Amino acid sequence: MTKTLLRALAGETLPTPPVWMMRQAGRYLPEYRATRAKAGDFLSLCYTPDLAAEVTLQPIRRYGFDASILFADILLIPQALGADLWFVTGEGPRLSTITSAGDMAHFKGKDDIHETLAPIYETIRILTRELPAETTLIGFAGAPWTVATYMIAGRGTSDQAPAHALREGDPETFDALIDLITGATIEYLSQQVQAGAEVIKLFDSWAGSLKGDAFERYSLQPIKRIVTALKSRHPGLPVIVFPREAGDSYPGFAKAVGADCLALDTSVDATWAAETLQPETCVQGNLDPKLLVTGGQPLIDEAQRITRAFRGGPHVFNLGHGITPDADPENVHVMLDAIRSA
Ligand code: 1CP
DSSP states (O other): OOOHHHHHHTTOOOSSOOBOOTTOSSTTSHHHHHHHHHHSSHHHHHHOHHHHHHHHHHHHHHHOOSEEEOSOOTTHHHHHHTOOEEEETTTEEEEOOOSSGGGGTTOOOGGGOHHHHHHHHHHHHHHHHHSOTTOEEEEEEEOHHHHHHHHHHSBOOSSOHHHHHHHHHOHHHHHHHHHHHHHHHHHHHHHHHHHTOOEEEEEETTGGGOOHHHHIIIIIHHHHHHHHHHHHHSTTOOEEEEETTOGGGOTTHHHHHTOSEEEOOTTSOHHHHHHHTTTTSEEEEEEOTTHHHHOHHHHHHHHHHHHHHTTTSOEEEEESSOOOTTOOHHHHHHHHHHHHTO
8 A cells, every 4th residue: 555645544654644635625726716717606616527626636736745635515415415505705605494394395315316416426537537646535525413504504604503403492303404414425425435535534514513412412423324334335445534623522533433533623732632632543634724824934833843743653734624715825835845844
């Protein structure tokens, strides 16, 4: 096995960690903005395999990252299930909302999503042909709780209040929604693997707003169900999980869900994580994306501090959240040089 990402995910300690970035294909790159303009809008870009493959490849050409992440979005599953989805430029995603069981009555079943999602599988097939031999292809989906927060509120929210309200006020409807998303996600990711995705990442971006029993029931358990099903269908498939802002629920999480790697957000201290989390699992993270905006010596120092902190065990270098549109593309070269010379 020569691909460095796969080696780290298998538990190997490497002299230099494999590197990729969350949202590495995105608006901070002029070539992304050009291809997006050609597609017309964000969803057309996701559903046009040639163009989606092109933007997936752009950061690989520019920086030679060790991994490439499929260009798509976590909100394509809601759309495939029958929710309305559109993007408001400069604001973000908008979806139809869910306030009662009636709003889900017209949804499709978990096995009926592939007609909508077929272009995504085609993007993966193109990438398996076009990616450099040493680059690992990561497929992904949102975790059920995070996807549910968007489906219920109809947009991104800072406190996920509408989702919490449905969870507490109408648990039957909420549980049915989580179950539907979980089942659909298993089918979607399984098709991604069949098309050529070598690693799967699950993004639970809003895991941090669940506490105690609710965290266990709606972040951990659905993720565990997905990981278990995928690994039984695709033995040996490596899985990365990102329970963002899970705080004191990070320890034990990867093991509990059966994942191979735990992605860390910016709030997690690398020295603490090296002592507490890395002995149980490969860790991924966790440079603050703001440093790619501001750059300079603080960027170099922090990239090297993280690299050195995790040097004693399996580590995948990444950001603690997605790179932002105002990041300077030159700073990514600075980050890579810093990691390699740490
Ligand atoms: O204007 C544009 O061009 C759209 C910006 C954009 C991009 C580049 C969106 C809208 N989605 C994406 C691609 C994307 N999204 C990828 C693949 C590209 C890559 O990583 O290189 C991935 C993995 C995602 C995942 C995603 N989408 C998450 C989970 C990760 C995270 O950031 O926490 C979430 C929450 C989304 C929803 C979403 N899609 C887009 C936006 C702006 C948002 C967030 C909306 C909000 O919360 O308000």
